[in-house]
Amino acid sequence: MAFEIIETCVNCYACEPLCPNQAIYQASPHFLIDPEKCTECIGDYMDAQCSSICPIEGAILDELGRELNPPGSLTGISPAMLAQYQAAVEATYQAALAAKSP
Amino acid sequence: MDLPVLNASPAASAAQSGGGCDSHSCGSSDDQLGHLPEHIRAKVHNHPCYSEQAHHYFARMHVAVAPACNIQCHYCNRKYDCSNESRPGVVSEVLTPAQAVKKVMAVAANIPQMTVLGIAGPGDPLANPERTFETFRELSEKAPDIKLCVSTNGLTLPESVEELCKHNIDHVTITINCVDPDVGAKIYPWVFWKNKRVTGREGAAILIEQQQKGLEMLTARGILVKVNSVMIPGINDEHLVEVSKVVKAKGAFLHNVMPLIAEPEHGTFYGLMGQPGPTHEELQKLQDACAGDMNMMRHCRQCRADAVGMLGEDRGQEFTLDKIEAMEIDYPAAMVKRAEVHAQIERELEIKDLARAAKAELVAIQGGKQSAPKTRPVLMAVATKGGGVINEHFGHAGEFLIYEASEFGVRFIGHRKTIPYCEGGDTCGDGESALDVTIRELAGCEVVLCSKVGYEPWGPLEAAGIQPNGEHAMEAIEDAVLAVYAEMGAAGKLDARPVAQQKAA
Ligand code: SF4
Ligand code: SF4
Ligand code: SF4
Numbered sequence: 048m049a050f051e052i053i054e055t056c057v058n059c060y061a062c063e064p065l066c067p068n069q070a071i072y073q074a075s076p077h078f079l080i081d082p083e084k085c086t087e088c089i090g091d092y093m094d095a096q097c098s099s100i101c102p103i104e105g106a107i108l109d110e111l112g113r114e115l116n117p118p119g120s121l122t123g124i125s126p127a128m129l130a131q132y133q134a135a136v137e138a139t140y141q142a143a144l145a146a147k148s149p
Numbered sequence: 150m151d152l153p154v155l156n157a158s159p160a161a162s163a164a165q166s167g168g169g170c171d172s173h174s175c176g177s178s179d180d181q182l183g184h185l186p187e188h189i190r191a192k193v194h195n196h197p198c199y200s201e202q203a204h205h206y207f208a209r210m211h212v213a214v215a216p217a218c219n220i221q222c223h224y225c226n227r228k229y230d231c232s233n234e235s236r237p238g239v240v241s242e243v244l245t246p247a248q249a250v251k252k253v254m255a256v257a258a259n260i261p262q263m264t265v266l267g268i269a270g271p272g273d274p275l276a277n278p279e280r281t282f283e284t285f286r287e288l289s290e291k292a293p294d295i296k297l298c299v300s301t302n303g304l305t306l307p308e309s310v311e312e313l314c315k316h317n318i319d320h321v322t323i324t325i326n327c328v329d330p331d332v333g334a335k336i337y338p339w340v341f342w343k344n345k346r347v348t349g350r351e352g353a354a355i356l357i358e359q360q361q362k363g364l365e366m367l368t369a370r371g372i373l374v375k376v377n378s379v380m381i382p383g384i385n386d387e388h389l390v391e392v393s394k395v396v397k398a399k400g401a402f403l404h405n406v407m408p409l410i411a412e413p414e415h416g417t418f419y420g421l422m423g424q425p426g427p428t429h430e431e432l433q434k435l436q437d438a439c440a441g442d443m444n445m446m447r448h449c450r451q452c453r454a455d456a457v458g459m460l461g462e463d464r465g466q467e468f469t470l471d472k473i474e475a476m477e478i479d480y481p482a483a484m485v486k487r488a489e490v491h492a493q494i495e496r497e498l499e500i501k502d503l504a505r506a507a508k509a510e511l512v513a514i515q516g517g518k519q520s521a522p523k524t525r526p527v528l529m530a531v532a533t534k535g536g537g538v539i540n541e542h543f544g545h546a547g548e549f550l551i552y553e554a555s556e557f558g559v560r561f562i563g564h565r566k567t568i569p570y571c572e573g574g575d576t577c578g579d580g581e582s583a584l585d586v587t588i589r590e591l592a593g594c595e596v597v598l599c600s601k602v603g604y605e606p607w608g609p610l611e612a613a614g615i616q617p618n619g620e621h622a623m624e625a626i627e628d629a630v631l632a633v634y635a636e637m638g639a640a641g642k643l644d645a646r647p648v649a650q651q652k653a654a
Contacts, residue, residue, distance in 0.1 A: 057228050058243075059272060061217035064279075065344075092344050099346040102218065102227035121221060123338050123418050132413050132421050 048089075048110055049082035050097060056106045062097035071097060206494045206536065209265040210256055212249040213242060214280045218272035219304050220340040220356060222326075223418040224379060224409055229271070243271065246283040248470060254292055255473045258483035260464070261490035269300040269322075275309045285316040294484055298322065300377070304340055304356055306363025310370065320373035323360055327385050328395050330354035335384050338418070361399065368400030375403040380427050380435055381419070382409070393439040404439055408432050429551075429593055433562060501537070501625075524643035526555035528562065529630050530591050530615070532599035539621050539629055543602035544570040549591060552626065554634035559627045565590045570606055588613045596633055598626075 049070075052062075056077035063071045063078060068091075070084035080097070087110075088095040098107045098115035104122065105114045119125040218227065244252065257263045266288065268274045274281040285297055299313070300322035313321065327333045333353025340352040347355060367374045376396045378389050385392075393404050409426040411419040418424075427435070530549040532541035547569050551562040567590045568583040584606050591597060597615050600622035610617045621629035637643050 059216045059218070059227065060277065061219070061272070061341075094345050096344060099344070100217075100219065100341045102221055121339065123223070124416075124421055128421050135413075 048087055049085035050080050050087060050095065050110070050115070051082070051108045051112075052078050052080050052097075052106060053108060055103055056101075057103055059102065061100045061102065062107075065096040065100060067091040067096065206262065206498065207264045208260055208262040209267060210253065210263055211267045211269050212244055212252060212284065213271050214244050214246055214249045214284050215268055215270055215274040215277035216243045216272045217276045218302070219276040219342075220273070220302050220352075221338050222302075222379075223336055223338065223424075224381070224411055224420075226416040226420075227272075228416070242470070244470075246280055246287065248473075249284045250287045250291065251478075252468055252470075252473050253288060253295065254478050254480055254483075255476050256468055257292060257295060257487065258476075258478045258480060259467075261483070261487040262494070263295070263487075264491070265296045265298060267298045267300065273302050273304070274299050275301045275305045278305070278309060278312070282312055282316065285318065289317050292480065292484075293317075294487060300324070301363075302356070303360030303363050304342070305359070307359060307366055310363065310366045313367075313372065314370055318372060320375060321367055322375045322377055323364060323401075324377045324379070325357075325360050325364075325392055325396060326378050326381070327353070327388055328357055328361070328392050329388060330357060332385050332388050333357055336381065361395075364396060364399050364401060374401045375405060376401045377405045377407060379409050380406050380432060382425055382427050382431065384424075386427070386431070386435060389435060390438050406432065406436050406439060429563075429565065436563075524556050524638055526553050527596070527634060527637065527643070528553050528594045529596040529598060529633065530565070530594040531626050531630070532597070533626065537627075538623055538625055539598050540600050540623055543597065543599040543606060543617065543619075546570075546599065549587075549594075549597065550626070551594065552630045554630050559630045559634075567591075570603075584609055588615065591615055596637075598629055598633065 052071070054077060058073075058077055060073075060078075063073065066085075067088060068084045068086055070081045070086075071078055072081065095115070101107050101116060102121060104116045104118050104120060107115045109115055118129075221227070253266050268281050268284060281299065285299075288295060288297060297316060297318050298320050299318060301309075301324070303323045303325065306321075306323065326336050330350045330353045333356060334350040337353045337356060339346050339348045340356050341347075342352070342355050346352075364374055364376075374396075376392075378385070378392055380386055380389060389406060396404060409419065409424070411417060411424050411426055413420045413423070529552050531539055531552060532543055532546035532549055533539055534541045546567070548564050548566045550564055553560050553562050567587040570583050570587060587606075588609060591613075594615055596618055597610065598618050598621055600619060602610075602617040602619045607617050618633060621632065624632075634643075
């Protein structure tokens with residue numbers, strides 16, 4: 048029973064001091080959770096602390112590998128909105144490419 | 150609070166600037182500091198972030214020691230720096246407190262004009278209390294001639310007030326975007342409060358309550374509080390007039406309205422939603438509306454969390470970690486030199502104040518103001534490296550200072566950042582798109598004053614209705630602006646709208 052921090056972590060330090068079990072430690076390239084120490088905060092807090100302050104959607108996974116903060120849940124930026132923007136960028140890029148090659 | 154004030158006689162010079170400052174000649178300091186009680190004015194006099202006059206002479210720096218944050222703002226992408234205080238989309242190298250202290254001392258020893266150290270991010274300093282306070286603790290001890298300041302979103306401010314008071318913090322900046330939770334719910338998706346993530350209106354209400362409580366506690370303890378607000382058109386623009394009233398009533402000494410900067414490529418909620426930022430004109434209008442209620446600060450340049458230097462410059466690259474490691478710093482010796490440089494600048498400022506006072510008196514005697522015909526106000530852009538004079542080439546300027554000349558005198562309006570038209574060389578060959586950016590940024594200005602301007606940009610500037618002018622090189626900014634305004638008046642250009650009116654951006 049333990050959470051996991053994955054590579055999308057931006058190393059903001061926010062979670063580290065909150066862990067009741069000192070399970071979180073700074074590592075390279077990103078922070079990590081010691082699975083031996085993590086209790087998912089059960090017995091200490093109603094909500095797991097690390098995933099309650101982490102600002103990055105998807106950076107912390109539960110024991111089954113599910114995102115504790117799924118896309119859109121923290122920023123309000125829905126996956127559709129992001130996809131739309133990315134499609135627009137891609138289109139501009141393709142248009143620029145097409146304009147260049149005769 | 151006993152402050153390590155650098156000037157020989159702050160009260161005396163503040164009094165002089167107050168006495169000599171009328172709306173004729175130094176609208177800027179009059180505008181911002183003139184109405185403050187004497188003890189506050191003495192504190193902010195010659196503070197590069199607060200005194201428009203001093204920020205031409207003194208430098209400030211920030212150290213990025215505080216990466217964590219405890220709230221989310223819709224104009225922030227947490228992969229970058231806190232956009233309350235810095236430009237969005239930049240990442241500062243996070244330092245340990247020990248590294249930060251070393252960097253500050255290295256900079257202070259090498260740039261004697263450096264007087265203020267701020268911690269503003271890259272997250273929220275008070276969400277990183279150990280790191281922030283450790284930095285302050287060591288600096289108060291090792292570099293007592295540096296003023297300390299901190300910026301915060303305010304969420305944990307009340308519990309930090311006690312600790313802040315211990316460290317000779319002479320002012321705190323709180324970013325307050327609203328006093329109404331319904332407005333707040335549109336700006337803050339969540340806050341982390343009492344071991345829980347609280348979303349929506351409820352979260353915003355907690356943040357607002359904490360900000361207001363923190364503001365009251367600080368002013369009760371005699372600590373200066375500046376309030377920053379981000380102007381978000383359609384969300385809090387009208388509401389900010391109310392915010393201005395509330396924070397003034399609670400004792401904030403300055404209110405600084407900053408424009409929202411939101412681009413899709415920043416990856417922020419507002420950026421991706423296409424939420425527009427205010428135009429220069431909208432921003433100025435709101436700043437003027439709020440100024441009726443309190444002192445406005447117009448020269449904040451939203452520096453990055455690790456900025457070093459004077460006037461929009463950033464000399465951070467000279468003080469990277471490896472370079473600092475190699476530096477030998479004799480701080481006691483540096484402190485002596487710093488004191489000399491500060492005294493020199495003080496004298497210079499004092500002479501300028503006296504000159505202003507004399508000129509103002511002369512104008513008053515001649516009754517120039519009453520007999521002046523009604524003329525329209527004109528915005529002018531100025532390229533300067535500092536020192537209060539026009540001493541920067543058009544093509545080298547990374548930012549322009551905007552002044553408004555009117556029949557009542559000159560007043561400072563703000564900064565506009567741009568990309569330098571050319572990066573060196575006097576001919577300024579190709580820099581097409583950079584020039585377009587500058588022309589767009591200078592929208593609304595009719596004159597651009599610089600020490601020199603190349604042949605190339607001349608035509609496009611004129612075509613955009615912005616008259617380039619290199620005739621006042623090395624002259625004091627306010628004098629030059631007034632002189633050009635007088636010339637425009639003599640040429641009959643001040644009665645109607647300019648012919649080549651530019652399109653609003
Ligand atoms: S879930 Fe709780 S115990 Fe586990 S790492 Fe996060 S804060 Fe620590
Ligand atoms: S709070 Fe999230 S992003 Fe920040 S260090 Fe922890 S896991 Fe990484
Ligand atoms: S307070 Fe600063 S770092 Fe935190 S979310 Fe807001 S802008 Fe970003």
